[in-house]
Amino acid sequence: MKKHLLLLTWAATTLAQTPARPALTAAELKKNLAEVAASTEGESDAQTNLLDKTGRQLLAYLKTHEVSAAAAKNLGLGYLDSQDATRLKLFSYTYSSGGTRGTITSTVFQWKNPAGQLFAYAAHEEGDMGEVYKLPGSGRTQYLLLGNEQGSSICVRGIAWLVELKGNYLLLDKKAFDNKPVVDICNVEITYDARRQTLTVAGASDFGTPDVYAAHLGKPFRPFKLHFSQGRFVRKK
Helix, strand or coil, rough: HHHHHHHHHHHHHHHHHHCCCCCCHHHHHHHHHHHCCCCCCCCHHHHHHHHHHHHHHHHHHHHHCCHHHHHHHHHHCEEECCCCCCCCEEEEEEEEEECCHHHHEEEEEEEEHHHHHEEEEECCCCCCCEEEEEEEECCCEEEEEEEEEECCCCCEEEEEEEEEEEEEEEEEEEECCCCCCEEEEECEEECCCCCCCCEEEEEECCCCCCCCCHCHHHHHHCCCEEEEEEEEEEEEC
């Protein structure tokens, strides 16, 4: 019994003597983001560690700091704001792939729950999102995100995500687009008509052959439209 008490006393004393890690400052985050921006993916283990560490730091920082567009620019971050009452924000940072993928973009979402608490979530999907639309529907807070990102020397990806805010959580619907989690197709133009609530995926891109990899397999791209209905985008019947 005495041995257990001694161990507990030692553990408590050790924890009490361990200094708290100082909070990450904006200057430190800015420095690390600048290093990432100058980096090349897969260059070394140290480089991979830098990307992982900076991603975690940004996520932790956005959970405790409300960052404005001006502050994001000062940090070296891209910024996109939904401009509605909920104010979903997207912060992005970039680095070079070192190859035909060109620039890679990583995104972290930030929002507040109804109680005013800050939350942040790092997107697993990569892509430079340039448009955000608040989607209609009572009782749900959903957003359509559209963007582009180079995928290779012959592919510029057209991307669409659908995300939903639900209090403390950000949800990604696995069946958001005609039973698929995302739209991610090479060399297409993706547009959204908010009045008609229609997403159009057309082969009108200047980048090259639409859906080039499928086309090489004898499956030519065919334009299509998806209509927003009951919280998802579905093919018109």
